[in-house]
Amino acid sequence: MRELCPALANKTYFNYGGQGPLPAPALEAITASWQRIQELGPFTTDVWPFIEQETARVRGQLAALCGVGPHRLALTENVTSGCVLPLWGLPWKRGDELLISDCEHPGVVAACQELARREGLSITTLPVLELCCAIPQAALDAAVLDALEQRLTPRTRLVALSHLLWNSGSVMPIPAVAERLRQHPLQPWLLVDAAQSMGSLPVQEAAAAADIYAFTGHKWCCGPEGLGGVALSERLLEQAQPTLIGWRSLRHEASASSSFHSDARRFEVATSCVPLCSGLATSLDLLAAEGTAAQRLERIQAGSRRLWQGLQQIPKAQTLLREPPPAGLVSFTLESLSTTAVVEDLGKQKSWIRRLDDPDCLRACTHITTTSAEIEQLLLALGRLAAR
Amino acid sequence: MRELCPALANKTYFNYGGQGPLPAPALEAITASWQRIQELGPFTTDVWPFIEQETARVRGQLAALCGVGPHRLALTENVTSGCVLPLWGLPWKRGDELLISDCEHPGVVAACQELARREGLSITTLPVLELCCAIPQAALDAAVLDALEQRLTPRTRLVALSHLLWNSGSVMPIPAVAERLRQHPLQPWLLVDAAQSMGSLPVQEAAAAADIYAFTGHKWCCGPEGLGGVALSERLLEQAQPTLIGWRSLRHEASASSSFHSDARRFEVATSCVPLCSGLATSLDLLAAEGTAAQRLERIQAGSRRLWQGLQQIPKAQTLLREPPPAGLVSFTLESLSTTAVVEDLGKQKSWIRRLDDPDCLRACTHITTTSAEIEQLLLALGRLAAR
Numbered sequence: 214m215r216e217l218c219p220a221l222a223n224k225t226y227f228n229y230g231g232q233g234p235l236p237a238p239a240l241e242a243i244t245a246s247w248q249r250i251q252e253l254g255p256f257t258t259d260v261w262p263f264i265e266q267e268t269a270r271v272r273g274q275l276a277a278l279c280g281v282g283p284h285r286l287a288l289t290e291n292v293t294s295g296c297v298l299p300l301w302g303l304p305w306k307r308g309d310e311l312l313i314s315d316c317e318h319p320g321v322v323a324a325c326q327e328l329a330r331r332e333g334l335s336i337t338t339l340p341v342l343e344l345c346c347a348i349p350q351a352a353l354d355a356a357v358l359d360a361l362e363q364r365l366t367p368r369t370r371l372v373a374l375s376h377l378l379w380n381s382g383s384v385m386p387i388p389a390v391a392e393r394l395r396q397h398p399l400q401p402w403l404l405v406d407a408a409q410s411m412g413s414l415p416v417q418e419a420a421a422a423a424d425i426y427a428f429t430g431h432k433w434c435c436g437p438e439g440l441g442g443v444a445l446s447e448r449l450l451e452q453a454q455p456t457l458i459g460w461r462s463l464r465h466e467a468s469a470s471s472s473f474h475s476d477a478r479r480f481e482v483a484t485s486c487v488p489l490c491s492g493l494a495t496s497l498d499l500l501a502a503e504g505t506a507a508q509r510l511e512r513i514q515a516g517s518r519r520l521w522q523g524l525q526q527i528p529k530a531q532t533l534l535r536e537p538p539p540a541g542l543v544s545f546t547l548e549s550l551s552t553t554a555v556v557e558d559l560g561k562q563k564s565w566i567r568r569l570d571d572p573d574c575l576r577a578c579t580h581i582t583t584t585s586a587e588i589e590q591l592l593l594a595l596g597r598l599a600a601r
Numbered sequence: 602m603r604e605l606c607p608a609l610a611n612k613t614y615f616n617y618g619g620q621g622p623l624p625a626p627a628l629e630a631i632t633a634s635w636q637r638i639q640e641l642g643p644f645t646t647d648v649w650p651f652i653e654q655e656t657a658r659v660r661g662q663l664a665a666l667c668g669v670g671p672h673r674l675a676l677t678e679n680v681t682s683g684c685v686l687p688l689w690g691l692p693w694k695r696g697d698e699l700l701i702s703d704c705e706h707p708g709v710v711a712a713c714q715e716l717a718r719r720e721g722l723s724i725t726t727l728p729v730l731e732l733c734c735a736i737p738q739a740a741l742d743a744a745v746l747d748a749l750e751q752r753l754t755p756r757t758r759l760v761a762l763s764h765l766l767w768n769s770g771s772v773m774p775i776p777a778v779a780e781r782l783r784q785h786p787l788q789p790w791l792l793v794d795a796a797q798s799m800g801s802l803p804v805q806e807a808a809a810a811a812d813i814y815a816f817t818g819h820k821w822c823c824g825p826e827g828l829g830g831v832a833l834s835e836r837l838l839e840q841a842q843p844t845l846i847g848w849r850s851l852r853h854e855a856s857a858s859s860s861f862h863s864d865a866r867r868f869e870v871a872t873s874c875v876p877l878c879s880g881l882a883t884s885l886d887l888l889a890a891e892g893t894a895a896q897r898l899e900r901i902q903a904g905s906r907r908l909w910q911g912l913q914q915i916p917k918a919q920t921l922l923r924e925p926p927p928a929g930l931v932s933f934t935l936e937s938l939s940t941t942a943v944v945e946d947l948g949k950q951k952s953w954i955r956r957l958d959d960p961d962c963l964r965a966c967t968h969i970t971t972t973s974a975e976i977e978q979l980l981l982a983l984g985r986l987a988a989r
Binding site (some may be wrong): 223234243244290294326344366457458468487489556560570 | 621
């Protein structure tokens with residue numbers, strides 16, 4: 214896989230959680246798809262079977278990864294669309310409460326705030342960041358469920374919690390949270406931002422348990438930017454009306470008076486870029502050829518563990534987690550050094566990590582393409598910076 | 602231009618209103634853009650200037666075509682997103698009326714119906730199709746304005762009218778409609794579906810007059826599928842809150858508590874496919890090299906006029922319009938022949954037109970790439986079908 218990624222040839226790359234590298238065969242598949250569309254179409258009876266084939270192929274792959282039927286999988290442009298679109302058409306009542314973790318992405322939080330403003334909902338915060346930093350993963354599930362218990366009220370109507378937290382790198386117990394919510398009188402909907410989990414963890418159990426499990430293909434799946442998906446629960450498909458409506462939402466695309474698709478396509482909109490489907494399908498095939506999701510996670514963990522352990526040897530370095538990370542995100546600070554300056558300094562050495570605002574920290578990701586040499590090189594560079 | 606389009610090499614193509622051909626240099630620009638992103642990034646400080654450059658370039662080109670500043674131009678995935686996203690965040694009041702022409706696309710109509718259902722609005726229809734079929738273009742503007750006058754009520758809050766009607770091929774007097782709406786006490790918003798006009802007509806006057814002027818790059822502009830835009834009025838930018846909110850909507854992308862962009866970027870969402878910007882920019886450059894929008898329209902009209910005139914010579918053929926079309930859309934029927942059968946029959950001869958549901962008719966489009974030989978070939982084939 215690594216040799217197939219031009220992006221990895223000229224730099225030391227640790228930003229998989231921002232965007233993954235696009236393997237050359239995926240770009241070739243994208244280009245070939247466009248050529249085929251031009252050859253058959255672009256708008257002819259001859260081209261529709263090809264477009265249906267490419268769309269159905271990636272829908273099927275993503276649904277299988279999520280452990281749900283293809284009818285529960287909508288293709289989207291990005292994670293945000295997948296998180297937010299199904300929210301607007303739910304049957305909200307004034308006074309309903311949204312319980313949102315303190316580790317959610319600003320885009321999703323801002324969308325929930327606007328939803329709350331228009332629908333007269335209230336927002337409460339589920340504090341998990343502090344737990345992640347203080348409690349080992351083995352005890353974290355219970356601590357998160359305990360925090361959930363304390364924050365649930367009779368009016369809680371939705372819980373938003375990422376599967377793999379983008380800042381601390383901790384894994385949240387999504388199936389257990391879903392189970393707890395099923396016992397609540399209102400059965401609150403569970404929105405899961407899967408931006409960091411899809412492609413890095415086995416996600417079947419969590420995706421099948423959530424109401425909205427939204428992800429993108431361009432991070433850990435190493436697909437092209439501009440294509441993602443969302444797995445939706447059967448009850449959400451029954452309860453939520455589409456909001457951004459176009460010909461793809463309609464059962465009969467030529468008739469506005471037709472009903473919406475009853476399956477997840479009701480949340481698809483209008484024309485999107487089909488060649489991206491061909492590209493993501495190829496990237497997913499390449500990942501699958503590297504092993505099962507569980508086997509790949511072991512390789513990812515081996516890298517993040519080595520990085521985490523090396524950071525413990527750098528006097529000024531402090532990792533957010535007190536033990537090796539459960540996946541590929543390693544967040545840390547270098548005492549007294551500005552995170553902005555560290556990113557800039559490493560970038561000059563063609564070594565790329567990123568900084569986060571909340572908490573203000575550095576984040577380096579390891580994927581199955583990460584080599585031991587890269588990790589040692591990063592640790593050496595960080596050690597030098599810390600020693601200045 | 603024609604020689605640059607592989608799609609035109611192996612078929613006789615008249616479906617520009619469905620999707621335009623992608624010129625080879627545009628696909629090359631897309632591929633090169635992806636390669637550059639992989640070389641510089643994909644997620645590094647080095648890649649941001651390139652992404653900003655490619656995004657700003659196409660935004661500037663599209664804004665210039667619309668005759669508005671770039672701050673009024675949002676990039677979208679397709680026409681529907683551009684039409685519908687700005688609608689949801691407008692300050693609706695129960696009982697407001699939406700006046701929608703009877704020639705709007707089913708996707709937009711279905712979205713307005715759902716908006717009306719949730720916000721307690723009512724929908725009335727502005728009948729223009731019958732006028733288009735009965736009245737010459739010179740008198741059509743007055744007839745449309747007259748119909749508008751009859752349907753406006755004190756509660757009209759929005760008018761939806763396409764610039765170039767996708768079924769009849771008639772041009773609507775958008776600037777005059779906008780002027781009339783400004784005199785209405787509620788100053789109803791004007792939503793214009795520009796799917797067929799952008800890239801085929803000079804659109805500056807209409808785009809600058811509308812509140813929402815939404816288009817795609819993949820039809821008459823001959824760009825890739827999956828990228829379009831919307832020009833928004835200053836008042837709409839002030840009055841409408843974004844609904845599909847992500848990091849690109851936020852003034853400070855890392856903070857959910859930051860305000861939304863005050864410019865059109867408030868309606869952009871999250872990660873989309875940047876290489877599509879490079880492709881559309883290239884297609885727009887290629888079109889510009891063929892002449893001004895007015896000059897290109899003359900060439901388009903020459904083709905549609907020849908096709909329209911030829912159809913008058915086929916006994917069973919009946920054009921929807923009573924005179925040569927004002928742009929590139931030529932709609933017609935062949936008495937007693939099913940439109941589905943005609944499309945299928947022509948397709949077997951590698952000649953591609955499409956059918957529409959409402960009204961049930963055939964539609965052939967001419968673009969600047971259409972040759973006289975293609976038109977004669979289509980007329981010959983239609984004549985043969987009619988003579989059976």
